[in-house]
Amino acid sequence: MLPLLGAELRRITGRRGSFYGSILFALIIMGITIAVDDAQSGATAMERVATAGRYAGLLGVVVMGALAGSYDSANGTMRYLVLTGVPRWQLAVVRIVGMMVAVLPMALLILVIAYVSSMGVGDGPSGTVVGESTWAVLATLWTWGIVSTSVGMLMRSNGSAIAVSVVLFFGGALITALVAEFISETLANYLLPTVFEQVAALIKPDEEEGLALSLAAAFAVLAVWLVALSAAAIARVQRDEY
Amino acid sequence: MEPVISLNNVTKRFGQHVAVDSVTIDVPKGRCYAWLGPNGCGKTTLIRMMLGLARVSSGEIKVRGLSVPGHTREALSRVGGIVEEPRFYPYLSGRKNLEVWAAHQGREAHAAIAPSLDRVGLADRANDRVGTYSLGMRQRLGVARALLNDPELLVLDEPTNGLDPAGLAEFRIMIRELVDEGRSVFISSHILSEVEKMADDIAIIEKGKMLANGSVADLMRGGTHAISVRTTDPDRAEPLLRALPFSLGVSRVAGDVLEVKVEEADDAALLRTGQDLFGAGIGILELQKKGETLERRFLELTGTTAGELGGASVLAAPPAADSPADATTESR
Numbered sequence A: 001m002l003p004l005l006g007a008e009l010r011r012i013t014g015r016r017g018s019f020y021g022s023i024l025f026a027l028i029i030m031g032i033t034i035a036v037d038d039a040q041s042g043a044t045a046m047e048r049v050a051t052a053g054r055y056a057g058l059l060g061v062v063v064m065g066a067l068a069g070s071y072d073s074a075n076g077t078m079r080y081l082v083l084t085g086v087p088r089w090q091l092a093v094v095r096i097v098g099m100m101v102a103v104l105p106m107a108l109l110i111l112v113i114a115y116v117s118s119m120g121v122g123d124g125p126s127g128t129v130v131g132e133s134t135w136a137v138l139a140t141l142w143t144w145g146i147v148s149t150s151v152g153m154l155m156r157s158n159g160s161a162i163a164v165s166v167v168l169f170f171g172g173a174l175i176t177a178l179v180a181e182f183i184s185e186t187l188a189n190y191l192l193p194t195v196f197e198q199v200a201a202l203i204k205p206d207e208e209e210g211l212a213l214s215l216a217a218a219f220a221v222l223a224v225w226l227v228a229l230s231a232a233a234i235a236r237v238q239r240d241e242y
Numbered sequence B: 001m002e003p004v005i006s007l008n009n010v011t012k013r014f015g016q017h018v019a020v021d022s023v024t025i026d027v028p029k030g031r032c033y034a035w036l037g038p039n040g041c042g043k044t045t046l047i048r049m050m051l052g053l054a055r056v057s058s059g060e061i062k063v064r065g066l067s068v069p070g071h072t073r074e075a076l077s078r079v080g081g082i083v084e085e086p087r088f089y090p091y092l093s094g095r096k097n098l099e100v101w102a103a104h105q106g107r108e109a110h111a112a113i114a115p116s117l118d119r120v121g122l123a124d125r126a127n128d129r130v131g132t133y134s135l136g137m138r139q140r141l142g143v144a145r146a147l148l149n150d151p152e153l154l155v156l157d158e159p160t161n162g163l164d165p166a167g168l169a170e171f172r173i174m175i176r177e178l179v180d181e182g183r184s185v186f187i188s189s190h191i192l193s194e195v196e197k198m199a200d201d202i203a204i205i206e207k208g209k210m211l212a213n214g215s216v217a218d219l220m221r222g223g224t225h226a227i228s229v230r231t232t233d234p235d236r237a238e239p240l241l242r243a244l245p246f247s248l249g250v251s252r253v254a255g256d257v258l259e260v261k262v263e264e265a266d267d268a269a270l271l272r273t274g275q276d277l278f279g280a281g282i283g284i285l286e287l288q289k290k291g292e293t294l295e296r297r298f299l300e301l302t303g304t305t306a307g308e309l310g311g312a313s314v315l316a317a318p319p320a321a322d323s324p325a326d327a328t329t330e331s332r
Helices: A002-014 A016-036 A042-075 A078-083 A088-102 A104-119 A127-155 A158-183 A185-189 A192-200 A215-239 B043-050 B072-076 B094-103 B107-111 B113-119 B135-146 B165-180 B192-198 B216-221 B234-242 B267-279 B294-302
Strands: B005-014 B017-027 B032-036 B058-063 B079-082 B153-157 B184-189 B201-206 B209-215 B225-231 B250-254 B257-262 B284-290
Touching: A002 A016, A002 A042, A002 A088, A002 B094, A016 A042, A016 A104, A042 A078, A042 A088, A042 A104, A042 A127, A042 A158, A078 A088, A078 B079, A088 A104, A088 A127, A088 A215, A104 A127, A127 A158, A127 A192, A127 A215, A158 A185, A158 A192, A185 A192, A192 A215, B005 B043, B017 B043, B017 B201, B017 B209, B032 B043, B032 B165, B032 B192, B043 B058, B043 B153, B043 B184, B058 B072, B079 B135, B094 B107, B094 B113, B094 B135, B107 B113, B113 B135, B135 B153, B135 B165, B165 B184, B165 B192, B184 B192, B192 B294, B201 B216, B201 B294, B209 B216, B209 B294, B216 B294, B225 B234, B225 B267, B234 B250, B234 B257, B234 B267, B267 B284
Parallel strands: B032 B184, B032 B201, B079 B153, B153 B184
Antiparallel strands: B005 B017, B005 B058, B201 B209, B225 B257, B225 B284, B250 B257
């Protein structure tokens, strides 16, 4: 499995435009945030910069993941990977795991910059804030890395995979708001954007925010979403003709 | 000896369309076997099924004695292939591309990268990005990739596409070397002249159906010869040629060129043709024997024209032959 993972990382990082472009975009947004931020405490400063970094990074990760999922099918290389005799499900799983590993340099850069930039503000960030920010960044990049890689495998075409992944993020928030407003607030609690945000920010049930699920339940629902999307993608890879 | 590929009544349907129709072949080990047919006749579909890339609608496929699907992983463990066209990661170098594939095939495959690149003559360009390679270079890199797992069987789909004449000659030599090493090579092609020079055995396919298979020599023996005549008066010459005692039929190949189909294009037949035409006062501009070629045999079997095959000249299609040699299997 490790050699396969190494090969997958080589493929993802080899697409330099999406890999380094995503990191650069996150850094630029963080730079702007630091420049205009007027936080008085280190904790708030780190949270704000890390939040800017994780949302900017998310956009890049959506592109990287969609490409990781769809590239081999769109490019015609998938048939040669299948020809190696490695089971198809394993090829699909390695893509998802590879994507989770590939976002780590970006996550590390976001966290280091957020931490360093907040050190001189007030007393600097506490250990709890550092821990929560680390979790928020990783949860964001991993969740949307898995979602976009799965969408990529389901779509099989680079352009549509990127488009659907981006729409899923932005449109997902809109759909969730509409569901909460016009259909059911309870149902909206189970939708991917809601549980993702609750888990990433470790938000406890809050009536004012309209969050009814416990944190543990939100974790479970998010896991179901990710497993279901990944399973659908793996099933497609397993079934497709190349 | 157990065949390296065994197809038993293999059929592939896409809705109502039958892409491969009840094909049965045994491909012998240690030989170059060519799968010959015009574009769109089902060659690639059959290869994709053999390699576990596409499902079989009905029938049974065995590769190296193992069922595909069923034991695909074991069956393909010593099989290399090019399907449709060689595809790579254009942003990685040739060497890094092979490293990606070797990672899926184990340490021995990794050790085979340098020798494979040497073998296909790409060692000097191995560190260049594949995006800068010509189609011919990508074909050669495709063969290098196919060699990584020390294959017993190579399945190459239209492998000579994009090769220049020098590259074609090198490729033929390489295929013969691979066969001499005891490997089996299965090639699909629509280029008759290439197949004739490269293959030991041939199967001819058209519209998903196998029309004939056997050794190249046997297949060509099963065909007829012809005497080609360019005359000053083809309209008057035609009935005269048809009346020749050895004539099996006459076809007009071009405006003033006629072909008399014969069992054996010998000197006596040539002389008699000339004499009869001169005797009738018809001028002869060219008179020549047309011997056994795979192209003639192919055209006879498929009832198609050289133009449809992508040949340089357009030949009229003579009627189908009906006298196959003993060692040749025909199924039309």
